[in-house]
Amino acid sequence: MKLPVYIVAFLAVLVPAAAQPNAANPEAVAEVRAGKRGVANAAWWGFAAEDSTAALQAALDSGAKKVIVPYMGSPWVITPVKLRGNQEVLLEPGVVVLARKGAFSGSNDSLLTADGVDNLTIRGYGAVLRMHKADYQRPPYKKAEWRMGLALLGVKNVLVEGISSESSGGDGYYISGNGTRRWSENVTVRNCTANNNHRQGMSVISAVNLVVENCRFSSTAGTAPEAGIDLEPDTEEERLQNIVVRNSIFENNRGHGMLVYLRPLTRKSAPVSIRFENCLTRMSPDAEGVGAGMAVGAARDDGPQGLIEFVNCVSENTAREGARIYDKSASSVKVRFVNCHWQSPWRGQAEDYAGPRVPVLLHARRPAISSSPGGVEFDGCYVHDKVDRPAVQFESEKPLKLTAVSGSIYSTGAKTPRARLGEGSVNLRVIGIP
Known part of the structure; x- marks a missing residue:
């Protein structure tokens, strides 16, 4: 039996606001603070469409083991928020955590930051972290590249899952050490996306035991390096150890898709171990x-x-090379490509570039960094290229010789499969196949 409309309206008035799951609820807040509730709803602290920073920060600071950020029909507009340890943060599907317009004036103002925390899970399938990249690229904002979507600084035992980080003024995801810990440790980023970020989809400055899996990094553009992912320490004490990036896609980034840049590291640094x-x-x-x-x-x-290592990786229709190894010394970390495929490189115009346009380039640009280039292995890799040019070439600004370059590359499409590597200790075969 249907109730008359006036009765339904009357009953709705009788339902207290506190009984509504996403309404402000001081009683529930008090129970969380007293340790009587382990699960908290961030809306209990008072969602406000114009700015919910205070509510979200208070929920995270409450000590609850789990904080739910509910879908409210409009974004959670915030200024910078700090994440806490020993906590799971669940963003419901459809939730948008949105940077407040006109805020984030500090060059290091990130949307969400976890600094020195342990045992943190951030899960948000169907949820988005969104900033205003275009605003930060022009006055009155000062030029900067460190306004991150999610910054993990000196953290340990962290899982980030199902999040999308978009339009930051820096990196979608940033992983490094902090003032007391030189690296983050035991971090997993799974089923996440980064899109339209200013500097990188993800930067890894210093990490031990990092897994990035089933992720997508796309459309990075704004300031160099503009990579999908960039593993690049700042000092020789930092570490890139036991890092695995797997089952991920890097698409339409203005810079390199996958970049490892090691100049700050020295022989005193801990050994590097990275696997794509x-x-x-x-x-x-x-x-x-x-x-x-x-x-x-x-x-x-x-x-x-x-x-x-790059294992079973594919490069398609890239702006420049399929693979580029530059200023890489034979006496330092080894680089190995296993069953990698490079197809249709050099789709970009690059009108200001006068160097060789080949699928795989070994380049000695700066002899002061590397005077003995080499230390690269190709294990059963493939170049798919309709242009008749060397599959792999060595280019040097000075008369240097390659050392310890070996393996096999299979070439399809070229009329004359070949390499142009000059003299040196090279045992690399380029094999033509139909």
Whole structure:
């Protein structure tokens, strides 16, 4: 039996606001603070469409083991918020955590920051962290590249899952050490996306035991390096150890798809161990870019030991090379490509570039960094290229020789499969196949 409309309206008036799950609820807040509730709803602290910073921060500071950020029909507009340890943060599907317009004037103002915390989970399938990149790129904002969507600084035991980080004034995701911990440790980023960020989709400055899996990094553009992901320490004490990036896509980034840049690391640094596995980097026909699919740079003569691997990775339609290894010394960390495919490179115009336009380039740009280039292995890799040019070439600004370059590359499409590597200790075969 249907009730008359006036009765339904009358009953609605009788329902107290506190009984509504997403309404302000001082009684529930008091119970959370007293330790009587382990699960908290951030809306209990008072959602406000114009600015919910105070409510969200209070919920995170409450000590609750789990904080739910509910879908409210409009974004959670905030200024910078700090995440806490020993906590799970659940963003409901449809939630948008949105940077407040006109805020974030500090050059290091990030949307969400976890600094020195342990045991944190941030889960948000269907949820978005969104900033206003275009605003930060013009006055009155001062030029900066550190307004991150999610910054993890010196953290330990952290899981980030299902989040989308968009339009930041820096990186979608930033992982580094802090003032007391030189690296973050035991971090997993899973099923996340980064889109339209200013500097990188993800920056990894210093991390031990990092897994990035099933993620997508796209449309980075604003300030260099503009990569999908960039692993780049700032000092020799920082670490890139036991890092795995797998089953991920890097798409339409203006810079390199996958970049490892090691210049600050020295022989005193801890050995490097990085593995890219089952990853795809590509550009669409109308995308603008200046980068390679896979790039490793600046591993010095006195640089770190270790291994960087690209295993079962594919590069398609890149603006420049499929793979670019530059200023990489044979005496430092080894680089290995296993069953990698490079297809249709050099789709970009690059009118100001006078160097070789080849699928794979070994480049000695700065002899002061690397005077003995090499230390690269190709294990059963493939170049798919309709242009008749070397599959792989060595280019040097001075008369240097390659050392310890070996393996096999299979070439399809070229009339004359070949390499142009000059003299040196090279045992690399380029094999033509139909």
